[in-house]
Amino acid sequence: MTRSLREVVKEYMSERRVRKYRLVTKDGRCNIEFGNVMHRNRFAYVLDIWTTFVETRWRFVILHFVASFTLSWFIFGLLWYWIARDHGDLKWQNPPANHTACVYSVNSLTYAFLFSLETQTTIGYGNVYVTDVCPGAVALIIIQSLMGAIINCFWVGVIMTKIALPKKRAKTITFSDSAVICPKKGTLCLQIRVANLRKTLMIGSQIYGKLLRTTITPEGETIILDQVSIDFMVDAGKDNLFFVCPLTLYHVIDKTSPFFDMAVDTLHQQEFELVVFLDGTAESTSSTCQVRTSYIPQEIMWGYDFLPIISRSKEGKYRVDFSNFAKVVPVPTAHCAYCYHNEAGHHHHSINGIDNQGFEVIDIETPNITKM
Incomplete structure (x- = not known):
């Protein structure tokens, strides 16, 4: 019982450590924060108010939406109350019987707020209206109508922009939870599977990668998040992909690849x-x-290949079986890139690979490190 509890705690701490140091989550969000930002730089968020509201979370957008309208109604309600009070229209001022009010029936703060709401939302119930005895009231109703139109246009634009954000379309592009390393067309490759869940195409699609790691220069300088470019290709090339069905992307592990010095027994230690x-x-x-998505060493499987998912029906239609999207099968694979290319290197193991006589299809349970 004690050993089992220790293993659970160890696994939890391991997942927590990986989640903490991961820069890009599986769903593409960047795990980064800014510290010690000068106040003058923070003022730039106010100057770029449009982008600030578009990037704000929905809960805060709704809060600001309600607050902006309610506050504008209340402020203009106070102005209408001040005009009525200055003209002697309120009940407690006891206006004479033949008195003509600036705004008919606005004789209290509550009625002033209601008239402000009706004016800005163009409701107009009919028993409250502006008369011609107060030029200030005429000017105020023009100002409030213009301000109401500006507020309406602003929030309509923000909400429509947030709904139509391109990153919502990106939610329908999915990557495989794990990457695999196996032979492909006479070379050792790292493979990743990607699928478009909509039938509409992604035009001019391009795929590329960055390997992020901490390196130490010969001068002893430590470079955090050192970026190395990783080229991915499909059978037709790496640019302008025909993304009509799920694609298997592969990176050739040759002498120029940062994965060339890794092996099956050292990969997960990187x-x-x-x-x-x-x-x-x-x-x-x-x-x-x-x-965007990311893969850590624990999510890269050496000696496995993805299971085919595209077939053709008897009716002549092409069918994509997404139940096999994340399934992998073990295949004979060299222990390291040096072994595969028969070159002398740091690893001198046999090239027997993995025995898979029964061609057993397996599902790999990858740790859910970035649960949302």
Whole structure:
């Protein structure tokens, strides 16, 4: 019982440590924060008020939406109350019987607030209206109408922009939870699977990657988040992908690859993060978007290959079986890149690979490190 509890605690601490040091989560969010930002730089958020509201979370957008309208109604209600009080229209001022009010029936603060709401929302119930005896009231109703139109236009634009954000389209692009390393077309490759869950295409799609790791220069300088470019390709190349069905992207592990010095027994001991990017333009909206995900060493499986998911039915239609999207199968794979290319290196193990006579299909349970 004690051993089991110790293993649970160890696993929890391991997942917490990985989540803490991960730069890009599986759903593409960047785990970064800014500290010691000068106040004059924070003022830039106020100057760029449009982007600030568009990037604000929905709960705060709704809060500011309600607050802006309610506050404007109340402020203009106070102004209407001040005009009525200055003209002697209120009940407690006992106006004469033949008195003509600036705003008919506005004789208290409550009626002033209601008239402000009716004016700005163009409701107009009919028993409250402006008369021609007060030029200030005429000017105020013009000002409030213009301010109400500006507030309406601003919030309509913010809400429509947030609904149509390209990153919402990116939610329908999904990557495989794990990457695999296995032979492909005569070379050792790291493979990742990506799928478009909509039938509309992503035009001009491009795929690339960045390997993030901490390196130490010969001069002894420590570089945190040192970035190394990783090229990914499909059979037709790496630019302008025909993203009509799920694609298997692969990176060739040759002498120029940072994975060349790794092996099956040292891969999970490395400390790096492979961030994969997919840029494209949505066919339906013509808006560009970027999809991101990342893989840590524990999510890269050496000696496995993805199971095929595209088939053709008897009716001649192409069918994508997403139940096999995350399934992998073990395949004979060299112990390291040096072994695969028969070169002398740091690893001198046999190239027997993995025995898979029964061709057993397996599901890999990857740790859910970045639960949302």
